[in-house]
Amino acid sequence: MTSSTTSGASALRVAIVTGAGSGIGRAVALALLGAGYAVALAGRRVELLQQVADASGSAERALVVPCDVGDEQAVAALFSATVKTWGRVDLLFNNAGINAPGVLLEDLTLADWRRVVDTNLTGMFLCVREAFRVMKAQQPQGGRIINNGSISAHTPRPNSVAYTSTKHAVMGLTKTASLDGRKYDIAVGQIDVGNAATDLAARMAKGVPQANGEVAIEPLMDVNIVAQSVLYMASLPLEANVMFHTVMATKMPFAGRG
Template sequence: MSRVLITAGGSGIGRAMATAFAAAGHQVWVTDVDAASLADIPSDWRATVVDVTDEPGMTALFAAIDETWGGLDALCANAGIAGPTARVEDIALDDWRACVSVNLEGAFLAAKHAAPMMKAAGSGAMVLTSSTAGLYGYPNRAPYAAAKWAVIGLMKTLAMELGPFGIRANAICPGAVEGPRMEGVLQREAAAKGMTRDQVYEGYASGTSMGRFVEARDIANMAVFLASDAARLVSGQVIAVDGHTVNPDPKV
């Protein structure tokens, strides 16, 4: 039974990851910045309200994990925000910084504090949530795309640096995922492009060879695999779970 930490595990992809790991028999610890999202978690999960960009808070989190569990086997650095939807010349620096901070610095701090625990055990798996925006350009989403590309660079470096200690690192790149967060993106992009929400939705779906959005459980299943012994020699990889993007910026 592995001990798994999932950041932003209160809702969306993170909640799906926690559910999948728990169903596979693992111990689960979730964090979220939104206390309300943790109010209804199962009684056998552990939870901490923390902002992943707050290093003192993250330090305290990992100290609690060490005291309670005595170690950590897998980390899912999943916290992220969509950031602004706007042309690059219209993006405020504060909005840029907020988006990059959560998506990139949050993953960095989680990996920074997980690494010593995993090194001590001589094993471990880190799964970082990037995005297909980390594989292609993403018009009107400059800070998000920049951060998600950087997450892949961080993951590649972690894989090289930590591999000699038996620690693996991989990144999942979700495509368009059904749910409230993507719904907000659809609405904002529709407004920015002068299109309807349904037109933007169809553009995303038609940009994949499978012609559909993915679900949070699809991302969760990949995370469980990457953290498992079945993937014991899979490291430094970028794996898209997106229905196969064939046109990252379809015009509809």
């Protein structure tokens, strides 16, 4: 575990990034560290989190915290470790998520459904709830939460009932948390990403099923564009909030899908 306990820690902007070991979470964590944030890197694979800390060149501002967001006690421990190290939490990038096998709806197992719901929805809720508890109590009060919604919060792909259902639910979570956070100066928004070049999206370049039954290659964009979008949302004063931000590969089949 790498941590910072310098005397100037209280002046740092402090962020938590879940799912920080790979993909969008890794890119955002590196961007935040590059922008001067102290960042708690949360995820299930410690070795990947440590690689992010080492790659940042700012390991003194990185805190590696093993965490399964579907585990209530693990989430509480994540926030507790962050507050113990830096005194507060200014930003939560609520990013951890998984997918189910791309099978026919009628063939999806209950176990796979529950696994996706436990991470993508329950895990996001647990992190939002803990962020509220910390941000409400700290001085100065407040902070920002950015949920990773995905464009699947708006439009499904074929054979994606578990993932799409949870991402639609994340939109409801974002709206409700935004409303409930007003009185505590907690700004809650959502970023909806389409086809960022990550290991998870690599299959897009090989061809994926379309709504009309065809298989087509889809364009990808640099994942660092997503990180810049999160940085922009995070940079706003708490009197302003981007509730929904969509960033995607320009030529991907989203508008007019099907």
